[in-house]
Amino acid sequence: MSDTKDTLIELKNIKKTFEDGVTVIEDLSLEIKKGEFVTLLGPSGCGKTTILRMIGGFEKPTEGTILLDGKDISNLAPNERPINTVFQKYALFPHLNVYDNITFGLKIKKMDKKVQDEKVKKVLEMVDLESFEKRSISTLSGGQQQRIAIARAIVNEPEVLLLDESLSALDYKMRKEMQLELKEMHKKLGITFIFVTHDQEEALTMSDKVVVMSDGQIQQVGTPEDIYNEPSNLFVADFIGESNIFKGKMVGKKQVEFCGTVFDCVDDYAEDTIIDAVIRPEDVMITEVGKGQMTGEVLICDFKGIFYVTTVKTGKAEMEIHSLKAYKEGEKVGLIIPPDNIHIIPYDTSINHYEGIVEDYNAEKGLVVAFDDFSLTVPANRVFQTAVEKEGMLVDHSGKEISWKGAAVVASFLPEDGTLSDEPDSGFVSGHIFNFIYIDDHYRYRVRSESEEDYIVHSEYLWNQEDYVSVQVPTDKFVFELK
Numbered sequence: 001m002s003d004t005k006d007t008l009i010e011l012k013n014i015k016k017t018f019e020d021g022v023t024v025i026e027d028l029s030l031e032i033k034k035g036e037f038v039t040l041l042g043p044s045g046c047g048k049t050t051i052l053r054m055i056g057g058f059e060k061p062t063e064g065t066i067l068l069d070g071k072d073i074s075n076l077a078p079n080e081r082p083i084n085t086v087f088q089k090y091a092l093f094p095h096l097n098v099y100d101n102i103t104f105g106l107k108i109k110k111m112d113k114k115v116q117d118e119k120v121k122k123v124l125e126m127v128d129l130e131s132f133e134k135r136s137i138s139t140l141s142g143g144q145q146q147r148i149a150i151a152r153a154i155v156n157e158p159e160v161l162l163l164d165e166s167l168s169a170l171d172y173k174m175r176k177e178m179q180l181e182l183k184e185m186h187k188k189l190g191i192t193f194i195f196v197t198h199d200q201e202e203a204l205t206m207s208d209k210v211v212v213m214s215d216g217q218i219q220q221v222g223t224p225e226d227i228y229n230e231p232s233n234l235f236v237a238d239f240i241g242e243s244n245i246f247k248g249k250m251v252g253k254k255q256v257e258f259c260g261t262v263f264d265c266v267d268d269y270a271e272d273t274i275i276d277a278v279i280r281p282e283d284v285m286i287t288e289v290g291k292g293q294m295t296g297e298v299l300i301c302d303f304k305g306i307f308y309v310t311t312v313k314t315g316k317a318e319m320e321i322h323s324l325k326a327y328k329e330g331e332k333v334g335l336i337i338p339p340d341n342i343h344i345i346p347y348d349t350s351i352n353h354y355e356g357i358v359e360d361y362n363a364e365k366g367l368v369v370a371f372d373d374f375s376l377t378v379p380a381n382r383v384f385q386t387a388v389e390k391e392g393m394l395v396d397h398s399g400k401e402i403s404w405k406g407a408a409v410v411a412s413f414l415p416e417d418g419t420l421s422d423e424p425d426s427g428f429v430s431g432h433i434f435n436f437i438y439i440d441d442h443y444r445y446r447v448r449s450e451s452e453e454d455y456i457v458h459s460e461y462l463w464n465q466e467d468y469v470s471v472q473v474p475t476d477k478f479v480f481e482l483k
Contacts, residue, residue: 006035007031008032011028011054014063015062016047030051030221035192037195037207037208039206046213047213048196048211052196053164056078057080087164098133098134098135098148099133103119106155127148142170150182159192160194175202179205212227220232220233232345235435237278244281245438248274250269261294269344273346278344281321281322283341286327286334287335294335296334297331298331300329301329308325308327309321312335352412352413354371354373355483357407361394363389366380371411373449378480408483412478413479414477415444418458419459420470422467422468423470426472429447429453429455431453433463434448442459447469
């Protein structure tokens with residue numbers, strides 16, 4: 001159990017695999033405090049609703065434990081948990097009026113009619129729908145139905161309220177209103193809210209704590225301010241708000257170089273560390289040519305109501321900037337980026353590393369190394385640095401025979417050494433594009449094979465999510481190391 005006294009819900013090493021063998025959650029741990037408004041945020045299919053359903057009791061974890069106030073509730077039925085859920089489609093009974101919808105659970109508990117009346121009156125006041133008891137569900141607007149669904153959930157006085165994409169059916173204006181009302185309702189009730197959404201603005205507006213998810217894993221947990229201003233990786237930086245991302249390196253103490261320019265920054269990493277620099281569009285200032293740290297040319301300037309979105313080309317890269325002033329296409333401008341507006345993320349050196357086994361060797365072909373998705377045939381000295389071929393055998397420089405069979409090898413390649421093709425058999429492996437991010441002057445693609453292995457490739461060309469592609473990497477671009 002957590003040492004934190006005010007922890008209400010704790011998920012410990014949760015794994016969820018469905019009957020078809022697909023694992024959607026892998027070793028996930030999370031703490032939720034009493035009275036928090038926590039939002040699970042991520043793209044469709046990332047596992048956020050599955051987590052919500054496991055907390056609510058509608059799904060059981062394959063592995064791991066769910067604790068409520070320190071007690072294991074992993075196998076309790078939904079009605080045995082002090083938790084209520086507001087579903088995406090509200091799940092109201094169309095043949096019952098507002099009063100009967102709200103009191104449905106109370107009647108099952110055989111609660112006194114007078115107590116039911118008092119509770120309904122109280123929750124209708126809370127959701128600002130007084131005197132709606134006799135109204136038919138079919139006569140209510142989407143926003144009103146959403147409030148009734150919440151009223152039905154909170155009338156049972158749960159410790160936790162789960163909301164699964166509960167605002168998604170509303171129009172934009174109604175969603176904005178309900179975001180504020182839910183936040184106010186949370187303050188009045190003082191209970192724990194766990195909200196699921198793919199809408200980043202919604203998450204940042206309403207939450208005390210945001211849990212950013214991707215691919216069944218937590219990417220970052222923090223306050224809305226932390227998530228926006230200090231993203232822990234490129235996925236979070238790209239998914240939350242708009243970002244300019246540039247590849248660069250540290251060139252001195254709190255100095256970074258990208259786009260051909262050296263900037264002061266507040267992050268301190270070792271010199272020559274390869275990094276990605278993240279700059280929000282509102283954190284770049286446009287000035288006159290010669291007065292900025294760098295110069296660019298305006299490509300586009302679009303009015304968005306309260307600001308202009310200006311795209312400036314500087315060198316090969318493009319930078320999106322939000323400003324209050326309009327600029328003309330082709331206009332030369334200076335750009336200023338203050339040190340505390342540059343967020344540094346060290347380059348992930350663990351990508352594109354694959355473990356294999358040496359299966360065969362002969363003097364003509366070399367070593368055959370088999371991986372989960374592919375096999376490579378390479379000269380023996382690419383794997384065994386001391387390898388010498390002698391009379392059809394593989395020996396070291398002292399003449400001792402090398403035991404190559406079954407040797408464990410790690411192969412790796414740089415994303416910039418790969419290319420993508422729409423010819424399925426043209427590369428060493430094929431798969432679907434899982435996601436992509438625009439960096440500097442190219443796209444970073446994550447290609448996922450049928451065996452769930454990921455391959456990261458940089459390309460200047462635009463492909464679409466889910467496109468089926470081949471990954472091509474020249475064999476001489478692979479680096480091999482004995483494990």
